[in-house]
Amino acid sequence: MINSVNSYLNNQYVAFKNLNENTNSNSENTKNLNLVTHKSQAVSESLGYGVDKDGYFTSYFNEVAEIASDYKIYAKGTENLADYITNSDFTFFTSLDIAKTIANAYKILSQVVGYNILNSKDSFSIYYIANFPQGYEFNRQSMQVGKIYNTSTDYLNEELHFNFKNNTNTLINNLFFC
Numbered sequence: 001m002i003n004s005v006n007s008y009l010n011n012q013y014v015a016f017k018n019l020n021e022n023t024n025s026n027s028e029n030t031k032n033l034n035l036v037t038h039k040s041q042a043v044s045e046s047l048g049y050g051v052d053k054d055g056y057f058t059s060y061f062n063e064v065a066e067i068a069s070d071y072k073i074y075a076k077g078t079e080n081l082a083d084y085i086t087n088s089d090f091t092f093f094t095s096l097d098i099a100k101t102i103a104n105a106y107k108i109l110s111q112v113v114g115y116n117i118l119n120s121k122d123s124f125s126i127y128y129i130a131n132f133p134q135g136y137e138f139n140r141q142s143m144q145v146g147k148i149y150n151t152s153t154d155y156l157n158e159e160l161h162f163n164f165k166n167n168t169n170t171l172i173n174n175l176f177f178c
Contacts, residue, residue, distance in 0.1 A: 036062060036072055046075040047082060047098050065099040067106045078102070104143055111145040112136045112175055135159070135174045146170065152177065
């Protein structure tokens, strides 16, 4: 799941924007442009959710996806991600609950990277992301991360010895680069 999201991080159509960062602008109009649009302001629909005039999901998507209310998510990028997951040459799914997928990715990423780091910037460079932990072990039912592997070596060594046939609902996964 995270890997599918990972492959889209550099795509021009994907924009996850944390709006919690302070700005130097004193203009109230500029500040209001950065707010997630209320669901009543939807002008179109994508994947069953309202989209505002700028192409971002409205606040209802954030509510359903259980993600922070100050994250703007670009609808077209999310639509492309859903299409990739369900229609690629290596399709494992015939349908997708995109809100649940984004919710799960957010839960994992916020545990592995940490809420403070995740909310500290508007966006992250590829070099900054390269310093994130490289892997994690988690319970696929609860989405609780049990172990974090800070380096590629740590992750790859653990992956070599991991029992993928275990019956504990525990899985191991890389975060971005391994």
